[in-house]
Amino acid sequence: MRRSPAQHSLSDLTRFIVEHIVDDPEAVTVSDTTEDGETIIVVEVADEDRGAVIGRQGRTIRAIEQVVRAAAGDGPVPVIEVADG
Numbered sequence: 857m858r859r860s861p862a863q864h865s866l867s868d869l870t871r872f873i874v875e876h877i878v879d880d881p882e883a884v885t886v887s888d889t890t891e892d893g894e895t896i897i898v899v900e901v902a903d904e905d906r907g908a909v910i911g912r913q914g915r916t917i918r919a920i921e922q923v924v925r926a927a928a929g930d931g932p933v934p935v936i937e938v939a940d941g
Contacts, residue, residue, distance in 0.1 A: 866924055866934055870897050873920050878905035888934065895934035897924070909938055 867888050875881035883902040888895055901909055910917050917938060925933050 866895075866928060867897055869927055870899060870920065870924055870936060873923065874899055874901065874909055877908050877916065878902070879908070880905055895932055897934045897936045898939050899936060900939040906938060 867886050871884060871886040874886065875884050878884060878901050880902045883900075883905070885900040886897060887900075888897045890896070899909065908916070909920075911919075917936060921936050924936060928934070
């Protein structure tokens with residue numbers, strides 16, 4: 857499936873943020889998919905960096921979602937998932 861420019865830039869924004877949070881930015885992989893009409897951005901990081909991306913009680917990942925939501929503007933808001941190692 858072809859990605860729209862908005863999906864592409866939201867994935868890139870997510871990658872940029874995550875790469876600056878983790879200790880191993882080269883291990884960061886960000887992909888997106890559409891499921892039931894909803895865009896899902898899947899973030900994969902090294903096992904030791906999962907906690908840094910999720911944060912205490914999910915605060916960091918929720919903050920990332922808020923930034924991506926603001927960047928989406930009036931467009932569809934993607935869901936961000938951190939993949940299990």
